Amino acid sequence: MKESILNDSVFMTLLTMAPTRTEESDAHMRERLVNSLSQSFPGSALSRALQCMQPESDDEEFKLEDDILSSSCFAELRLEKGPIEDDELTSLSWLQDTNLLQNINAEEDEENSEGQKENGDTKEGNHYNQSHPPHVPYNPQKHVNSKPPYSFSCLIFMAIEDSPQKKLPVKDIYSWILGHFPYFQHAPTGWKNSVRHNLSLNKCFKKVDKDRGQSIGKGSLWCIDPDYRPNLLQALRKTPYHPYHQLQMLANPQPSQYSFVQNGPKPLPLTPRLGHNSISPHLFPFLSKRLAQSNCDIDSDIQDVAHTLVSLKSFSSGNSSAKSSDGEYSPSEHQRMRLKRKQRQLTPSYHKRRILGDIVCTLVPSEDHTYSVTNVLKAPVSPGSSIDEEYDFGDEDEEEEFSEYSFNSDEWDSADEVDGSLPANNTRRFVPHKNTPEEEAEEQKKIVEGADALLNLAGIKTNGPSSPVVNGKSARRNTPSSLAR
DNA sequence: TTACCTTTAAACATCA
DNA sequence: CTGATGTTTAAAGGTA
Numbered sequence: 047m048k049e050s051i052l053n054d055s056v057f058m059t060l061l062t063m064a065p066t067r068t069e070e071s072d073a074h075m076r077e078r079l080v081n082s083l084s085q086s087f088p089g090s091a092l093s094r095a096l097q098c099m100q101p102e103s104d105d106e107e108f109k110l111e112d113d114i115l116s117s118s119c120f121a122e123l124r125l126e127k128g129p130i131e132d133d134e135l136t137s138l139s140w141l142q143d144t145n146l147l148q149n150i151n152a153e154e155d156e157e158n159s160e161g162q163k164e165n166g167d168t169k170e171g172n173h174y175n176q177s178h179p180p181h182v183p184y185n186p187q188k189h190v191n192s193k194p195p196y197s198f199s200c201l202i203f204m205a206i207e208d209s210p211q212k213k214l215p216v217k218d219i220y221s222w223i224l225g226h227f228p229y230f231q232h233a234p235t236g237w238k239n240s241v242r243h244n245l246s247l248n249k250c251f252k253k254v255d256k257d258r259g260q261s262i263g264k265g266s267l268w269c270i271d272p273d274y275r276p277n278l279l280q281a282l283r284k285t286p287y288h289p290y291h292q293l294q295m296l297a298n299p300q301p302s303q304y305s306f307v308q309n310g311p312k313p314l315p316l317t318p319r320l321g322h323n324s325i326s327p328h329l330f331p332f333l334s335k336r337l338a339q340s341n342c343d344i345d346s347d348i349q350d351v352a353h354t355l356v357s358l359k360s361f362s363s364g365n366s367s368a369k370s371s372d373g374e375y376s377p378s379e380h381q382r383m384r385l386k387r388k389q390r391q392l393t394p395s396y397h398k399r400r401i402l403g404d405i406v407c408t409l410v411p412s413e414d415h416t417y418s419v420t421n422v423l424k425a426p427v428s429p430g431s432s433i434d435e436e437y438d439f440g441d442e443d444e445e446e447e448f449s450e451y452s453f454n455s456d457e458w459d460s461a462d463e464v465d466g467s468l469p470a471n472n473t474r475r476f477v478p479h480k481n482t483p484e485e486e487a488e489e490q491k492k493i494v495e496g497a498d499a500l501l502n503l504a505g506i507k508t509n510g511p512s513s514p515v516v517n518g519k520s521a522r523r524n525t526p527s528s529l530a531r
Numbered sequence: 532t533t534a535c536c537t538t539t540a541a542a543c544a545t546c547a
Numbered sequence: 548c549t550g551a552t553g554t555t556t557a558a559a560g561g562t563a
Contacts, residue, residue, distance in 0.1 A: 245552095
């Protein structure tokens with residue numbers, strides 16, 4: 047299954063989080079990073095690229111082979127090792143985490159320890175209702191004592207989606223859950239109440255009008271409200287053990303996973319176990335098929351972003367004239383436009399409403415599948431985040447292309463609003479925003495800094511602007527939210 | 532701290 | 548009448 051995107055957060059992180067290491071630790075880190083990643087992802091483009099990226103000397107500026115990066119580390123990494131959940135890439139600290147360089151090839155140890163833990167559970171008594179440990183891939187058939195990491199909404203959604211008719215009576219929803227999540231066979235009976243409670247209160251589910259000729263006995267058939275189906279898909283996508291979660295273990299190691307004990311770091315696996323948690327066609331024949339249909343290929347986004355960043359960096363660092371006398375960076379207009387386009391596509395306001403197949407990407411959890419979710423799809427536009435403003439390049443030609451998704455909340459013509467609430471049809475007018483030359487210069491500077499950051503993260507020395515260093519760590523780690531402030 | 536979300540429990544009504 | 552189903556309310560815990 048080909049999925050996942052390099053989302054706005056990732057992009058913003060790459061653009062803004064300039065890694066800062068000392069020269070000594072930089073070379074050391076690079077070497078260890080290459081070694082560890084080569085083991086974790088043998089033969090991957092990432093490994094090859096990292097191998098190629100080892101500079102011959104510290105003072106020799108490393109030349110990046112565009113095709114290596116653009117062809118692309120991210121893309122192949124995802125294809126080989128499974129797609130990556132959006133949020134997982136937001137933290138690139140794992141690249142700098144020295145723990146990453148340790149404890150390779152300990153997967154079997156964890157499997158064993160997990161097995162021992164489970165045995166211990168049985169010895170010590172059942173631990174039902176325990177949440178599944180975050181660092182262990184969840185297998186519903188295996189971890190029968192662990193409470194599934196899915197909300198009841200997701201369970202119901204999966205059950206209904208996994209049915210041929212996409213509608214089920216409560217009884218069959220029970221059966222599906224019991225069949226796919228044996229945990230509930232021994233769980234307290236209250237879960238059925240919870241299922242009914244969810245069906246009743248959650249707006250994502252609705253009863254099918256009873257067909258007179260079709261008697262199913264007591265009760266009604268339940269189905270997914272088409273308006274909210276994308277939200278449920280998105281919620282499912284965000285669950286911790288969704289197939290796109292695999293690199294989470296690498297990207298955001300749980301504290302317990304890498305916690306140091308007195309005798310040193312406990313060896314725990316870093317090698318991703320991919321495919322463990324996939325929506326298995328075997329377990330979920332209809333669901334897996336439908337989810338697959340809901341995905342889209344956005345590899346080109348990532349490749350374009352990487353390629354454009356490299357090109358921009360190459361331009362700015364390799365061509366001294368790229369920086370004009372007044373301090374403004376002048377990347378080629380073409381590249382700038384491409385980057386802008388990608389940037390816009392990856393900004394929250396774009397993503398907030400960007401529909402990937404059937405998946406609507408929301409940043410607000412309440413828009414996923416909550417009881418109170420309102421008119422998410424019926425309101426295709428909403429006030430954009432200030433990130434858009436921050437990264438609005440003010441190009442009018444491009445504005446038209448993206449005005450549907452990105453806009454500034456301050457720029458709304460609020461004539462339709464009476465008391466701050468959206469008008470009934472949620473239609474609002476957009477007034478294009480124009481940046482001042484100063485803003486544009488600042489944004490261009492950020493692009494170059496971002497390219498620097500990306501290359502630095504890959505262990506490539508650059509001559510570009512860098513962030514201040516404080517104790518070996520970046521003095522300022524920008525996040526999309528901090529940028530928005 | 533607050534607001535919101537999710538889960539759980541419970542009471543009650545309706546229906547087959 | 549019984550049990551399944553559906554609705555509603557409330558409380559507790561988690562999270563942003």
